[in-house]
Amino acid sequence: MIGLLGGTFDPIHFGHLRAALDCLQGLALDQVRFIPLRIAVHRPQPLASTAQRLAMLEAALADAPEFVLDRRELHRDGPSYTLHTLRSLRDEFGPERPLCLLIGADAYAGFLQWYRPLEILELAHLVVMRRPGHDPVASPALRQLYLERVCEEPRCLAARAGGRILFQTLTQLDISSTRIRELIAQGRRPRYLLPDAVLDYIERERLYVPTDPARSPQPPHPNV
Numbered sequence: 001m002i003g004l005l006g007g008t009f010d011p012i013h014f015g016h017l018r019a020a021l022d023c024l025q026g027l028a029l030d031q032v033r034f035i036p037l038r039i040a041v042h043r044p045q046p047l048a049s050t051a052q053r054l055a056m057l058e059a060a061l062a063d064a065p066e067f068v069l070d071r072r073e074l075h076r077d078g079p080s081y082t083l084h085t086l087r088s089l090r091d092e093f094g095p096e097r098p099l100c101l102l103i104g105a106d107a108y109a110g111f112l113q114w115y116r117p118l119e120i121l122e123l124a125h126l127v128v129m130r131r132p133g134h135d136p137v138a139s140p141a142l143r144q145l146y147l148e149r150v151c152e153e154p155r156c157l158a159a160r161a162g163g164r165i166l167f168q169t170l171t172q173l174d175i176s177s178t179r180i181r182e183l184i185a186q187g188r189r190p191r192y193l194l195p196d197a198v199l200d201y202i203e204r205e206r207l208y209v210p211t212d213p214a215r216s217p218q219p220p221h222p223n224v
């Protein structure tokens with residue numbers, strides 16, 4: 001089984017990495033593919049450039065052979081729809097291989113508003129990762145879909161190529177890219193929330209630092 005973690009990764013952090021590891025181990029996945037989007041369809045575009053987000057992912061994934069950096073959305077024109085990504089993955093891995101789309105509870109809440117969600121479910125399973133501060137509040141339609149597709153054990157995912165929904169238990173880390181960007185904008189260092197190599201890169205590139213000093217409410221502090 002292959003895990004797929006799509007995201008903006010602006011920047012990548014330990015919330016992504018630990019969640020991917022918990023899914024890898026908990027579901028006995030062969031690998032987790034990190035798939036950075038190029039053009040977001042559902043949120044403002046990332047602050048860091050595509051090249052910068054890619055460099056941060058390369059730094060974060062360098063020592064983890066089961067984590068694969070998948071650049072296919074970056075090479076595709078137009079909005080980065082997950083359905084198109086899954087079709088391309090199906091072409092590569094064939095019709096039988098179980099594909100597990102790993103999504104946080106926040107993303108899952110809006111799943112039925114994605115582009116052709118039921119076609120997505122024809123191509124992959126959904127693995128929902130609980131996330132602090134994001135209780136899985138389901139609309140009646142999403143609740144109905146869940147009841148039709150629920151799967152309580154990894155074995156049930158392994159038995160088919162896609163179409164099921166499983167809630168995966170994982171280490172709860174209250175870390176988000178938004179929080180990291182906010183800390184940096186306030187002149188604070190987001191240490192221990194993301195790999196040092198990623199933080200070094202952010203600081204070298206002066207990423208997420210407001211260009212207008214009037215927008216920075218606190219003076220920079222070297223160690224906080």
Ligand SMILES: Nc1ncnc2c1ncn2[C@@H]1O[C@H](COP(=O)(O)OP(=O)(O)OP(=O)(O)O)[C@@H](O)[C@H]1O
Binds near residue numbers: 103107132
């Ligand atoms: N701490 C976390 N725990 C579990 N899942 C997470 C965590 N952080 C991100 N995810 C999930 O990883 C995927 C990619 O997330 P994304 O790159 O948007 O990070 P983010 O921290 O949510 O970013 P932002 O704060 O900019 O929205 C999404 O499905 C998201 O729900």
Ligand SMILES: O=C(O)c1ccc[n+]([C@@H]2O[C@H](COP(=O)([O-])O)[C@@H](O)[C@H]2O)c1
Binds near residue numbers: 035037083107114
């Ligand atoms: O295809 C869609 O319609 C769609 C709508 C919302 C989100 N997604 C994907 O969901 C993944 C997580 O999104 P985000 O905002 O948490 O980075 C990312 O790979 C997005 O491309 C996809």
